[in-house]
Amino acid sequence: MPWVSPSKDFAFGFQKIESGSFLLAIWFNRIPEKTITWSSNREIPVPRGSKVELTARSLILTNPSGRKVWRAGLLAGSSSSSRGVTLASAAMLDTGNFVLMDRASAVLWQSFDEPTDTLLPTRR
Incomplete structure (x- = not known):
């Protein structure tokens, strides 16, 4: 289940890609194509059963073997x-x-600090 922005314009979660693997990503949520605007693991897609965990120190993506x-x-x-x-x-x-x-509420990390190949007009 994705984490959706208040306006429902963007979503964060696992996005299935062509190879059947998944990216931890942000995408445009209101269009049918679900165009990805950011991904954490573009070079290393993960299989089904992978998980993302929010800890007291970080956000961590692991594959099914941990x-x-x-x-x-x-x-x-x-x-x-x-x-x-x-x-x-x-x-x-x-x-x-x-x-x-x-x-x-001080920002410790943000996806805008790790841009991929899609620039958003709201990125500062």
């Missing part, structure tokens, strides 16, 4: 884990941006 395929880099370039930063919530925004936030 091998980590991708991980959201919280506060990229900093030592957030040593400073005790804790992930408190996540949201799929109407801009097409998926965000991970701390208890003060």
Whole structure:
């Protein structure tokens, strides 16, 4: 079941691709083609049975055998884990941006910081 933005324009979740594998992705939700605007694991699609887990430290994608395929880099370039930063919530925004936030609603990671080949007019 995808995580849909409040406007229902965008969705975050597993999107099946031609090979029968899946990408952890964001897509345009209101059009029949479900065009992908961002994906975490474009180079390493995962099979059915893979999972995404939101922990106190990260968002992690694993394959069915439990091998980590991708991980959201919280506060990229900093030592957030040593400073005790804790992930408190996540949201799929109407801009097409998926965000991970701390208890003060400060963005720790966002999909807009890891663009793929689709640029959205709402990306800042």
